[in-house]
Amino acid sequence: MISYVEVNDHSSAKEAYEDIFRGAETLGLEITVDAALPEEYDVRNILIQAMTVSLSNMVKHAGGKRLHVVIERSSAGEKESITISLSNDGTAPEGEVQEKGGLLNLRKKVEAMGGKMSITSHPKFVLRIELETRSES
Secondary structure, eight states: HHHHHHHHTTTOOHHHHHHHHHHHHHHTTTTEEOOOOOSHHHHHHHHHHHHHHHHHHHIIIIIEEEEEEEEEEEETTEEEEEEEEESSSOOSSSOOHHHHOOHHHHHHHHHTTOEEEEOOOSOOEEEEEEEEEOOOO
16 A cells, blocks of 8 residues: 555545555455545655555554544644544553654654654554645635
C-alpha cells in the first residue's frame, strides 16, 4: 500500500481514498472516519501514508481489526490547521513505540511539511499529526 501512495501520487483524492478503504476491506479490516476526508494534495498524501502505516502496524503488532481516524480543522486568522489522530482496537503497546520503517518515514514527511507528529502508547496507541493548511480564500 505504501508503494501505491508513492507511485500514484497524482490520482484524485476520491480514487486514492477508495483504494485504501478497498485494500483494508480486502484484508478484513475496517477504517472509520469521523469527518470529511481532506482533499488538499499534501494533506491527503500524509493521511493516506499514515493510514497505511497504521493499518500495517495494527495488524502486525496490535492484532487489531479497526482503525479509527479523527480529523479536526481549526483556524486562527488566515492560518488554518488540521489535526489527524489515528487509533485502533488492538492491544496497546507494552512500552514506548520505537519509530522505524513506516513511522520514521512518515515523521520525516510530516516534519518536511512543517508539521508535528506524536505517538501516545498508553492507555491506547494514538498517532497524532498536526499540519498547517493553505487558506482557500
